[in-house]
Amino acid sequence: MLQARVNKATQLYHQGISKIVICSGGSVYNNCVEAEVMAKALKDLGVPSSNIICESKAKSTFHNLVYSQQIMQQENLTTAVIVSSPWHLRKASFYASRLGMYHTVEKTNLPKGFTLISVAVYIYMYTKMLLYHLRHGDLLKKRD
Template identity: 45%
Template sequence: MILGLLFIVAIIITFILLIPRILYGKLMFNKGKKRDCIIILGYRVPDNGKPSPILLERINKGMELYRLNISPKIICSGGSVRNEHIEAEIMYKELVKNGIPEENIICEKDSKGTWDNLKNSKNIMKNYGYKSAVIVSNSQHLRRASIYAARMKIEYTVEKAKIPKKLILVSWLGYIYIYYGIIKYLLSKRKYIE
């Protein structure tokens, strides 16, 4: 009885994890292509106002791409979600501290989630005349970001930031949250209107 129940649960989990892959295919990794901008997706900032280890890895990946001349502009996307700290401002400070010129960073401070990150970043791209972007986030989050970017008709590729070693086990819980969001999005029929 218990073994049968575990088997059914395993099948359901496998199915849920495969739905986005089946519907949307493989992620389109950047592989050194030049892009008009780099979009670093935000992640919650702790109450101390310093970037969390996950956000720091996203920032580091964005800096790496910038230094490889993938793009001369970085969009930091993220508002104030769990406290008064604005994710985009925290990313901006970290980028400037590490030598990225202020004039090459654009802050998008209004987003409360992934959909808003991409919608608001697309508006910035339109205002600046940018046609293409490389989206930076962690591996779990990129699937959801890719689905949204495709729906918004953003010309994009992705690059994944590392998961800090001390958080690898916890990051698996992130998959549950991300895939819950994808399923919720698919069921909601949320539309992007330009």
């Protein structure tokens, strides 16, 4: 999944759509820091280190966006292109909107054989989103 995101981000970078790539994600399910893994892959695909910013604290989609927004403010970046898997984009876009981020979304291609699992993944993602909203609704109030 990360590789598909890296491939799409690399494509957008080389097309001139994005000059800076923020890699966001800490160590969630294992000892690998997602931001570092993505940054290395981006470099291997020709994106210069000076155009990559790593954010390695986030352990959830919501915090990926919170910390990325902080970086964007520090770097005077006003727009974002959020790259993720098709089922994950609605959740990420929802949080970005609630945070007041001006953004667009770009979906990655699904790995082969993943189409059969897609419905279960959509249900899982939206259930997680609902539960997160119920637990942390005050964090998700729209910012003006």
